[in-house]
Structure formats: structure tokens, C-alpha cells
Amino acid sequence: MEMTQRKQKILAAVVESYIRTGEPVGSKNLLGELDFSVSSATIRNEMADLAEMGYLEQPHTSAGRVPTTLGYRYYIDKLMNKLEPTEEDRRAIAKTVSSGSGDPEQLLEKAGEVIARLTGCAAVSTMPLGEKATVRRAEIVPVGTRTAMIVLLTSAGTLKSKACRSDMPITPQTVERFYSVCAAHFVGKPLEDISTVMLQTLVASLGEHALEMSSFFVTLADLAADALSSDVLLEGQSNLFNHRELGGNIIELMEFLRKGEPISKLLSKGKDGIDIKIGTENEYKQLANSSVIISHYDVNGSRSGALGIIGPTRLNYAKLIPYMQFVSGLVGDILSESIDD
Amino acid sequence: MEMTQRKQKILAAVVESYIRTGEPVGSKNLLGELDFSVSSATIRNEMADLAEMGYLEQPHTSAGRVPTTLGYRYYIDKLMNKLEPTEEDRRAIAKTVSSGSGDPEQLLEKAGEVIARLTGCAAVSTMPLGEKATVRRAEIVPVGTRTAMIVLLTSAGTLKSKACRSDMPITPQTVERFYSVCAAHFVGKPLEDISTVMLQTLVASLGEHALEMSSFFVTLADLAADALSSDVLLEGQSNLFNHRELGGNIIELMEFLRKGEPISKLLSKGKDGIDIKIGTENEYKQLANSSVIISHYDVNGSRSGALGIIGPTRLNYAKLIPYMQFVSGLVGDILSESIDD
DNA sequence: TTTAGCACTCGGAACGACAGAGTGCTAAAA
DNA sequence: TTTTAGCACTCTGTCGTTCCGAGTGCTAAA
Secondary structure, eight states: OOOOHHHHHHHHHHHHHHHHHOSOBOHHHHGGGSSSOOOHHHHHHHHHHHHHTTSEEOSSTTSOBEEOHHHHHHIIIIIOOOOOOOHHHHHHHHHHHHTTTTSHHHHHHHHHHHHHHHHSSEEEEEOSOOTTOBEEEEEEEEOSSSEEEEEEEETTSOEEEEEEEOSSOOOHHHHHHHHHHHHHHTTTSBGGGOOHHHHHHHHHHTGGGHHHHHHHHHHHHHHHHHHHTOOEEEEOGGGGGGOGGGGGGHHHHHHHHHSHHHHHHHHHHSOSSEEEEEGGGSSSGGGTTEEEEEEEEEETTEEEEEEEEEEESOOOHHHHHHHHHHHHHHHHHHHHHHHHO | OOOOHHHHHHHHHHHHHHHHHOSOBOHHHHGGGSSSOOOHHHHHHHHHHHHHTTSEEOSSTTSOBEEOHHHHHHIIIIIOOOOOOOHHHHHHHHHHHHTTTTSHHHHHHHHHHHHHHHHSSEEEEEOOOOTTOBEEEEEEEEOSSSEEEEEEEETTSOEEEEEEEOSSOOOHHHHHHHHHHHHHHTTTSBGGGOOHHHHHHHHHHTGGGHHHHHHHHHHHHHHHHHHHTOOEEEEOGGGGGGOGGGGGGHHHHHHHHHOHHHHHHHHHHSOSSEEEEEGGGSSSGGGTTEEEEEEEEEETTEEEEEEEEEEESOOOHHHHHHHHHHHHHHHHHHHHHHHHO
């Protein structure tokens, strides 16, 4: 069966009506929304065809039609007219977002907040961090005779710290040795190089001081791994409660959101530019009833992090996609500016 | 109307039965749970009295009785037999909690995790921080020509950082000046002394360097305030979904939990030792259907933070109160030990 | 190819009947 | 005076029925 122009128009109208109302859409309701006049019977026939082609489905006999994943996909790829944010909106967004400039974390928090409010979805974002992030600085701060804080600052501005106990008392010499080892082996090196394996050989080479130092470096490796796994920010989680179509799965969905790691993966795996996953297109089963729009941002020309929204499949794609592009562009610009000077 | 011993026994039985089953309890059900034999009619009369006295209420005519806030209160204060954790439980808890020793944040995370799992409630905790916490160290790390990270480490081991932009380029002299000012005015001083007011006079005294330095110190004050407001950890939030009696308010409750600040207040205002707030005894209306058990912990003999659980009013107080006491005692011991050596 | 008409299906709301749980009251028994 | 048995009453939740509305698919005519 071929996709005629009329079928396209009908599909678009169904998708848009369903996105707007959340109700399965019947043939009669469509009459007013089309720019050509046919009877409801004709529309019925076309809709039956579209259902057969896999773009629409019925929740049950004698309910209206609802778009399938395939239907949304076709709509987004071929039919949708993007709705760029108004000048007014842009200004309002830019104002809020830039109020968080200076600190990357705050910036992304603001951006997430704005997105969540604007879209009624949950907003997620990853902190700026390329794989090429390096160790900018490592510090040791004695806290007790056998306890110290290890602090790691990365080139991306991420800061991680953790307390750590040593088997032996910490002397000024210990601290000095720590710094000299860091200066020699860590500072300026990519985070991913600080693997446990690398540390083992290092500790071995420390000879008599191995016992004294090893726990510090293990902690340092922890921190590096932590920084690499790239913090995930989450805003507007509770917006999801307003979408009844998420149904019982909402609890699992919220649990899923609370774990940072899969979200981090999700965001980093999104393809460049904008990436949209509809319902079952998601590889995580917790997202099977949700759609995700991911938009990455560049810092100084290279991909650094991403923003995303998670909501029901019934998203206003035409509006939200350009919004996400705008916000992520904005975030990238502000971050680039604040780093390269 | 006076509270006879028989009424007390009946009240206790009603509370315990309701806590166990979650169902309003009727006169017949109580027959088997009392250590004396009367007919259901007698119990009915007594229950009617208890209702009149304000300890019990009926969801509707011809349902069983449910304890009121007053009823729970009476039970907890006068009737309850505490159920100390078994030796086995103690060991298991101690094992999990102490696996997080070293880093206070990790420790409290573990403790929260254990509590949440054990109680089926949401667990909250505040990081160790007395009001007497002081500045242990302040750092400035240039990130760009006009951007720097300011890092604050407190005597309690809390670490806070924030990026910050200066109006003028940052030179090595700037950094040096920053350190000398910090050494002179901040290090060793209580966090609460770094008020904005104090900063203003300080900045004024900097003379020609005021412009260059002011934003750093403002940021530092931010960080101090942040550290003072004491991080709140939250675990097992999703456990609340299992309690149907929380009903529609659960959304607002979760929103409430997400904001750290009111929780921080809640925990710090709990009276010494164990503090229990039942339903409407809470001053936050979001908690009107919930109960809160707060237990503070000491570090080296002075109150430093607190652990709490939040769940439905229908908590197993007899069991959970001793548990909370045990865990908070444990946390205090471990923290004291790791700091004072 | 389109349209009008019609029979059919399904879900949801409304309704009444009914069983079950529990109460309060009364009058008799202890 | 206290306790108990008995009974009428109230309220909830469930089950089955009915009915309405929305929407479809099919057929036959335009």
C-alpha cells in the first residue's frame, strides 16, 4: 500500500490531535482539522489503511486511533512543521539560563529547570566533560592523624572529593610525597588513564612507602572514575505525575531516573545534534512508554555534554525539538565563553 | 472520663493491630488479642469511650476504629513496649554501616540505605556539622583568565566548591593575595562569621584590590552559607509508593523531600535523643499524613547531625524507635572515632 | 472513488441488589 | 452497676445488569 499525500495529511492530523488532547481520535473529529473536505467514511477508510500499514492502532474496537511508534516516527521525520520558539520565549529562556553562568553545575541546573517548566517533562543533563578531560589538580588535606581528604579537580571544572584512611600516620613527608607523585604521574593526564591497573604498578614502584600511600591513590582512582561517569542533573521529576498515560510504570520510571548511571549513558549515546527515541525505540524497558529528546551541546566546538527531556510519547515534538536545540545551543555558548577566556 | 487499665489495654491492642494490618479494627477482631476475656459488646462500649476521649476515630459509621494522632501519642508515651533490635540485626547493620566509614558522606549514605531497607520508609540524614564548624582551608584555582574555582573545606570535612568570574584578569598576585587574606581572616574562623556584612567591611579595606577580589569573597560567603545549611541525604524515597494510605498527597510529599532545606530544618530542630512527630503534629502540612522519627547523633560528645525516617503514621514505633537509636549511636561512634585520632 | 446508512462492538457510567462488617442501643442477666 | 446477648441499622464494596455514546466496518448506492 502506498503512502498518498492524503494519507500523510490524515496521519499528521491524527498525531497532532492526539498530542493535543490525549484522547484516541475518531474519524469525525478529524473533519474540522483537514484542509480538504471529505466525509467521515472516507477518512475511516484511510485510517483503516494507515492502521494496516502500522502507523496507527486502536486501543480497542470502536475507540479512535492512536499513533504507533512508527506513526510518530514518520510524523517527526517527514511531516512535522517545526515550531521555532518566539523571540519572547528566547529572551526569557536566555535570561534564566544565563543567570546561572559562572558555575557549570548551576548553569545546567538552571537550564534543566527552564526546560522542565516549559515542557512539563523531567529534564536531565550531563555536566560538561569530554573524554579528553584531564587532571588539573590533586590535593591531599590531612583531617586526622590517619585520615585525609583527597580532592580532585578536572580540566572540565568538575570537583570531586572523598575522605580516606591510611594504615599509617600521615606526616608532612607523606603529603609532600603525595604531591610529587601526583605532579609526576597525574597532573595533565587524561582521567581515564588513572585506572586501577596503572595504580598498582605505580604503588609497587613506591617501594617502602607503598603501604603508606596506596589508599590515597586508590581513592584518587575512585574519584577519577566518579568524575568520568559524569554527573547527571535531574529536574522536574515530579512533572511526570501529571501524565496519567504513564500509568503504573511511573514508579519504575522514577526509580530509573534516580539512578544516574543509565541516564548518563543514555545522554552520551544520543547521536550528535538532536536525537529522539520514541517509546519502544528506547533500549531501556523502563522507558517503553516514554519518549526522550536528547540534544547535545558543544564547548569550543566539540561535544561536551547533553540535555534531555523525558516524558510520555505524546510529546509536542514540533515545539519541543526546536526548544531543546535552542537551550542546548545556549548552554554550549555560555560554557564556551566562560572557559576559553 | 478516666483512663482505666482496661481501656489502656484496648487502646494498645487497637494501635498494634492497626499498625500490623492497616485495616480499621473492629471489636470482634480484638477478642483474640487481649489477655482478658470479655464479650465484643463490652469492647464496643470501651472503644466508644476511647473515641469520645479522642484517642480513636472511625473512618465512617460501621467501619472499625483507627488511632488518632492523640491515640498514637498516648501509645508511644505510655503504653508501648520497645522492641530492641536482635543481636543478629545489630551485627548486620553494623557491618553495612561501617563499610562506609572513612568518608562521612558515604557513611551516612550507607546508614540511610540500611534504615530505608529495614523500615520501608524514606530515610533522611544530615551531614555532621556542628554550629562550631570552622574554615579549615580555602583555595582558589584559576580556570580561565577571568574565571576561578573557589573551594572551601570545613573542619567537619564538608567540601564545597563553586566557579566564579572576576571583572579583572586573574594574576598570580591575585591568587597570592587571596591566600593571604584567607589566612588572616578566615582560616580557623567559624563558618557563620563569614557573613556578607563582614565581607563588605573586608572588601572595603582591600582598597585598590577590592574590585579584583570582591567576587571571590562573595562566592566564598556563598559556600560558607551552603556548608552551614548542611547537606541532606535522602534514601529509599520510592519506598513511600508502597504505602497506599499516603494517598494523593504522596506527590507533594515527594516534592517536599526533594527540597533539602526544610528537611534540614526538620532534622536540626528535632529535640535531643529521639524525637517523634505524628501526623498533624508536624508543622509542615505536607507531612500531615506522615510520621517522622528523628534521632540525632553525637560526634565527640556534642550533637552533630541527625538521622530520620519519614513514613505513614502507621509506623511500627515499638520496633523502629530502638532501631533508629541504635543506628544513630553507631554513626556517632564511627564518626567520633575517625575524627579524633 | 466517495458517500450515506446501518448494524455491531466495546467501554464506561449508572443503578439496584446484596453480602459483610461493624456499630449503637435496649433489655435481660450477673 | 456492669456485662452480655440480641437486633436493627448503617455504610462500603462487589457483582450483574442495563443503557448510552462513540466509533468502527461493511454494503450498496451515487
